[in-house]
Amino acid sequence: MSSPLIEAQGLARRFQSGDGFLEVLKNVDLRIETGDTVSIQGESGCGKSTLLNLLAGLDQPDAGKLLWESSAVTGFPNDQLAIRRARLIGMVFQSYYLVPEIRILENVMLGGRIAGKTDNLEERSNVLLERVGLADRRKSLPATLSGGERQRVAIARAMVTMPKALLADEPTGNLDEATGDSIMDMLQELCDEEGIALVLVTHNSVYAARMSHSWNLRQGILEPV
DSSP: OOOSSSSEEEEEEEETTEEEEEEEEEEEEEETTOOOOEEEOOOTOOOHHHHHHHHHHHSSEEEEEEEEEEEEOOTHHHHHHHHHHHEEEEEEEETTOOOTTSSSHHHHHHHHHHHHHOHHHHHHHHHHHHTTTTTGGGTTGGEEEHHHHHHHHHHHHEEEEEEEEOOESTTTTOOHHHHHHHHHHHHHHHHHHHHHHEEEOSHHHHHHHHSSSEEEEETTTEEEE
């Protein structure tokens, strides 16, 4: 069996709730292999985004271990995690998180600069904007774009770092059905062509069914569908 890109071993996360604690995740095990497509479903507030943040090293578990490419990273300092994350993981969120004051091309390039991947950065960014159908909007500001167009920019920004895994947290949540379908088509096409693993958190059972592996998170427990 090949080594996984991302592996969760018994991850647990709890948060203060009144005088006690709310256990959001309980003993979660998950393996993400090269080229995998994985969906995580569950009711609102069940901990899907919390799990994605743990897999990305943006949050630390209360118990368990996180491994990236077979190397344990649980408890690493944030600066070390950021460097390693930039080499492995791209992220797409429901709320785009574009910088409103800079143009579209600069937003995409920003992802590469943050990751320290600046070689041929402008060329890569222009190629990705062409791929997502926004080459003619590269000089536009985010405010002039539709929601679907902003999400396409966010996808290009995540892809410009040449990640091995893309974690997408409700990437179609703010979009109408037709636009959401086109975004999902694009995500899958780009990941498939580049051999990038895709981890999709979604409420949409149709999108979840497109993935090769489907999981459901309920009462803190992650189970295969």
